[in-house]
Amino acid sequence: MRLRLPNTFVLLFAILAMIAAATWLVPGGQYDTRLVNGRQLVDPATFHYVASEPQGLVALMMAPIKGFVDAALIIGFVLIVGGAFAVLQQTAAIDAMIGAVVRAHSRSPLVRAAVIPVFITLFSLGGATFGMAEEAIPFILIFVPLALALGYDSIVGVSIPFVGSQVGFAAAFINPFNVGVAQGIAGIAPFSGMRYRIIVWCIATAVTIAFMMWYAARIKRQPQLSPTWALDQEKRQQATPAAAALVVMTARHASVLALFVSSLGVMVYGVVEYQWGVEEIAALFLSMAILIGVLGKLGADGFVAAFLHGARDLVTTALVIALARGTVILARDSHIIGTMLHALTPLVASASPIIAAQKMFVIQSVINFFIHSGTGQAALTMPIMAPLADLVGVSRQTAVLAFQLGELTTPMIPTSGITVGVLALARIPWLTWARWMVPLQLIYLVMALALLAPPVLMHWQ
Template identity: 70%
Template sequence: MKLKLPNTYVLLVVLLALIAAATWIVPGGKFDTQLVDGKNVIVAGSYHVVEARPQGLVALLTSPIKGFVEAALIIGFVLIVGGAFAVLQKTAAIDAMIKSVARAHTRSAVVRAMVIPVFVTLFSLGGATFGMAEEAIPFVLIFIPLALALRLDTLTGVAIPFVGSQVGFATAFLNPFNVGVAQGIAGVPLFSGIGFRAICWAIATSLTVGFLMWWAARIRRDPTLSPTYAMDQERRKTLDMAGFENFAGMTGRHRAVLWLFAATLGVMIVGVVQYGWYIEEIAALFLVMAVTVGFVARLTADEFMAAFLHGARDLVGTALVIALAKATVILMRDGQIIDTMLHALAPLVESSSPVFSAQKMFVIQSVINFFIHSGTGQAALTMPIMAPLADLVGVTRQTAVLAFQFGELTTPIIPTSGITVGVLALAGVPFGQWVKWMLPLQAIYLAMALGLLAVAALMGWQ
C-alpha cells in the first residue's frame, strides 16, 4: 500500500490540537533570560517549574486568528514580494534569457559545453535570491528536449532546472521566503552572514554542476547506461527543437527588466548591510521594483494588477501556513510549555562539541522537511524552538538558521513533496528510478552539509 501523508494544513491543525492537549499534561516551565546584543537569550541551567496554564477549546479555535495577527509583518512581506516577482515573471524576461541561451547551443561548441554549468547556476541563483521552486516545473518541458538534442538523457533535462533551483533554495543567501523569515524569527539581523552563505551556495552549486557533468560524460560515451534510455530513444523520434531554435531573442525591454532586477538585489544588499534594513524596507523595495518593471515592460494597469494579485494569491496558502505555525507557538507560549520542551530537547541535541549539536539540528530539520515542505512555513514552525535551543547547546542562531536551510536538501527525493512528484509526473520518470539516480548526489549533499555546519560551529559564526 502506498503511503499517503495528509497535506501541510491538516498536519498543522492536528498539531495544534495535540499541543492544546499537551498543555493539560506537560508541566509548565521557564528559563531565565538576559539581554545580549539586543535580543533575549536563555540562561543555561536556569530552568524552573512554573504553574501550568492548560489551553481549552476556545484557545484552540482562536489561535489561528491570533497567529495571523502576530505574524502579520511576515505574512504581508511574503504577499508583497510574491506579487512583485509575479510581475517580473509577467514580463517574460527571465524566460527569454533562458530560451536565448538554449537557442545558442546549436551555434557554438563552447555554448554546448557550458549548457549544464550556465543553466544550473542560473536556476540555482533563482532559488537563492527569489525562492524559485515551483516556477522551475514548466522549464522541464524545455530542458528535456534540449538535453536529448545534446545526446544526454531525460534525467539530465529534469535535473538542470529542478535540482538546480532546489539546491539554490536550500543554500540561499538572499531568499526572503526561507532565510529572511527564519532570521527574522530567530532574532538575527536580516540577511546577515551573507558572505558565508554565498560560499555555501557556490560549493553546493559547483558540486551539482560537477555531478551532472560527470553523468553527461558517461551518457555521451554509453547512452545505454541511462535508466531512461528506452524512453529517450522514443522521444528523439518526435523531437521538436523549434520551441527554442526559432526563438526571436531577447528584446531591449527584456534586458532592461533583467538589469532592474539585478539592481534591486544590489540595493537590497547595500540596504541590509549598511543601513540595517528589515522586512518593511525590503518589501517596499520590491514594490518599487514591481512598479518600475511594469512601467519598463509597458504593462497596462490591468495587466500589472492582475499579475501582482495572481502572485500574492498564489502565496495565500503560504500565509495560512505561517499563521497556523505561529498559532502553535502561541498555544505553547500561553500554556507555558515552550521552555519545558526546550529543556527536554536540549539533551537530544546537546553534545560535547557545538559541531555535533549543529549537525543534529540539521538531521532534525531534514526529518521535519519530510512532512512540511514550505520553506516559510517550516521556518515559522521550527525556528521559535530551534533558535533558543541553539542558545542552550552552544550553537549560534546564525548556524541554527543554516541547519534549517540545509534540511531542505532532501526535497528532491521525498515522495511527500508536491514539487518533486509534479516534476517527475511531467517528465514521465518513475519516482523509484529517480531516487536511485539521485542517491549519490544526495550523499554528496549530506557530506557537504555536515562539513559546512562543522565550519560554522567551530568559527562561532554570527
C-alpha cells in the same frame, strides 16, 4: 493498494493537533532572560517550571488566524512578490530570457554543464554572506519554468534557489543573522574561525551541486522517474514553453530584465549594508513592479490586472504559511519550548567531545523544527549551549558550528513558513518533496557529523 497521502493542509493541521495534545502532557517551563548588549538573552541557570497552559480545541482552531497575524509580514511579502512577478511575466521578458537560455543550453555543452553549478553556488553564497532565506522565494517563479523548459522538473527548479540558499545559510561563514549573533552570544570574536567555515561552506555547496547534477541528469534521461512528472506535464501545457522559446529578445525585454537585475542588486546591497527586512524588500519589489509596468507599456489597467492575478494565485501559499506559523504559536503559548530544551540539554554529555559536539547538532536540528529564525534560535539556545560546551570539552566555536548545521533540516520541515511557502508557490505537495529530500537529508546528516570532528581534534578556537 497504494496509500493515499494527505495534502499539505491536512498534514499541517494534524501537526497542529499533535502539538495541542502535547501541551496537555508536557509541563510548562521557561528560562529567565537578561539584557546583554541590547539583546534579551536566556540565562541557562534559571530554568524553572511554570503553570501549565494546555491548548484546547478553541486554541487549536484559533492557531491558524494567530499564525496569519504573526506571519503577516511574510504573507504580505509573498503576495506583493507574486503580484510583482505577474507584472514581470506580463511583459514577456521572462519568456524571452527562458528562450535565450534554452537556445544556449541546446547549442553549448559548456552552458549545459554550468547552469546548475553556477546558480546553486550563487544562491549558496547569498545564504552564506547576507543570510538569503525569504529572498529566495521570488526566484521560484523564474527557476521552475526555466527548469521545465530545459527538460528537468519542478524539483530541480525549486532546489536551485531554495536548497542552494538554505545550505549556504546553514554553512555560512559571514552571515550576520546566524554566525554573527551566535558568536556574539557565545562570547567569541565576531566572524572568527572563518577559515574552517569557508571549508565547510565549500564542502556543503559541492555536495549539493553533485547531488543535483546527478538527479538532473537522471531526470533528463528518464523524465518519468520524476516525483512531479504528472504535475509538470500540466505545468508545461499551461506555460507552453515551446512558444516561450520562440519569443525573440527585444530592447524592451532587455530593459525590463536590466531593471529586474538592478532591483536584485539593490536588494542585496540593502540587506548587507542597511540590514533591510521584509518590509523594505517588499517595498522594493512593489516599486520595481510599477517601473516594469511603465517600461513594458502595460497601462494602468493592464498593470493592476496582472498584479492582482499574481497576488490571487498566492492566496493558497499565504494560508499554508499561516498554518505553519500556527504550530510554533501553540508551542510558544503553552510554554513547552523551554521545557523541551531543558530536557534535551543533559543528553549532550558524553565521554567523547566529538560525540558531544555531534549531539549538539542533533539537538539543534530538533529545535529547528520549532524555531526557524537563525537569530531567534541563537538567542534561545546559545546561552545554554555555550557554557555547556565548556563542560563537555567542546570549544564554543564548535558549538556555534553545530548550531548552524542544525539548520540543514529547514528545506524539509513542514513547520517552516519558507519551506511550505516555496512548495506551495511551485505547486509541489510537501510529502512528495519530503520523500525526494530524504536521501539528500541523510547525506547532509553524515556530512554534518563528519565536519564536526576536525574542530574537536584541532581544538578549534
